[in-house]
Amino acid sequence: MAPELLNLLLVRGDRVGRIVEVEAYGGERDPASHAFRGPTPRAAIMFGEVGRLYVYRSYGVHWCANVVAHGDEGAGAVLIRAVEPVAGLAAMWPARPAARREVDLASGPGKLCAALGISADDLGADLLGPASTVRLLDDGMAPPNEPTVGPRVGISVATEVPWRFSVPGSPHRSRPW
DNA sequence: ATAGAGATTGCCT
């Protein structure tokens, strides 16, 4: 379902971004996944109710946002890797002091959390709940028929698994393919 | 208790 998230809107307060790049992580059989070692305290949410927000700290510096997604059993999550700023840009600029161009505002998993203001406060938010701090919205733009597919980024194991998806040609993606 | 690694970013050369 990771590519199905492409072109959906990620909303926090008055800041809105359109998802242009995602990366899927599996359960206990995916050595690159936080769920690989079972439902540990951090990873337990990946084994729970789908459609919730999983936020974790990356390199002690950044927050990363995931959508919990899996079948009837098992575990998994989809990392949001990049969004295109759609609304609330005025609040995004001061949250991203290093960004000088609009395309750099949210073109990475840590960047988009900073731009939208997503942090541990939002951990576990029901992304489809109308009252949640962080929400996923469908404004009618369908996901791309043929998303760009490639290997996952920043991991040292199972790098051959082609579970990175993006909107073809979007200038807001995190890294060149 | 403690050590090592990490789904990244931005500044430096």
Next chain:
DNA sequence: GGCAATCTCTATA
């Protein structure tokens, strides 16, 4: 292109 920043989790003792 190299590398530091800095927190959390997990494994080992």
